[in-house]
């Protein structure tokens with residue numbers, strides 16, 4: 658039986674959703690964030706990185722969402738939620754599978770961390786930090802994030818999904834950056850992105866995964 662080591666209100670929610678889409682039985686072991694938002698030390702006993710999600714099955718332990726998604730699809734997927742191997746849609750699928758965590762999340766995460774810094778600093782340091790954060794946003798992050806949002810909107814335009822005419826695991830992987838960007842930054846005029854969120858949030862498997870995973874800020 659697959660066990661997902663699930664941190665509350667986290668990107669681990671995607672893995673529960675994938676398992677619900679496939680109808681694969683699984684157990685959820687829940688971990689609660691500390692007040693610092695960090696994962697509790699107990700997760701380090703499961704995998705040395707101590708981040709969620711982590712999948713365990715038998716004596717196998719896998720960290721990193723993309724690797725977990727690939728494992729689930731290859732061992733329990735029966736060729737579902739993956740475009741035909743070698744097709745153009747398949748390579749788009751591979752792109753988004755890796756891109757979601759490798760390229761889309763880092764600037765969003767950096768923006769979140771920087772935005773918190775002035776609030777958490779001693780009051781006399783806040784104006785300097787605010788100015789520094791504004792400069793990093795203006796010189797680096799805002800333009801990079803806009804490029805990513807445009808890429809998502811353009812990719813969704815033909816079919817409403819990321820890898821061809823059918824819903825796939827690429828859509829599951831991309832849900833988290835889109836949910837994070839939607840709640841922290843907004844989509845501007847890119848209607849494809851809010852339509853994508855409405856579509857995935859209405860899926861019965863998405864809702865079933867929420868019931869298993871507990872409160873989730875983005876749904």
Ligand SMILES: N[C@@H](CCC(=O)N[C@@H](CS)C(=O)NCC(=O)O)C(=O)O
Pocket residue numbers: 664666667668669694695696697707708709710720721722723758
């Ligand atoms: N790229 C990794 C990121 C893992 C990650 O940062 N997980 C977050 C959950 S959203 C976490 O465990 N945060 C708590 C911490 O960093 O202590 C993946 O997709 O698995």
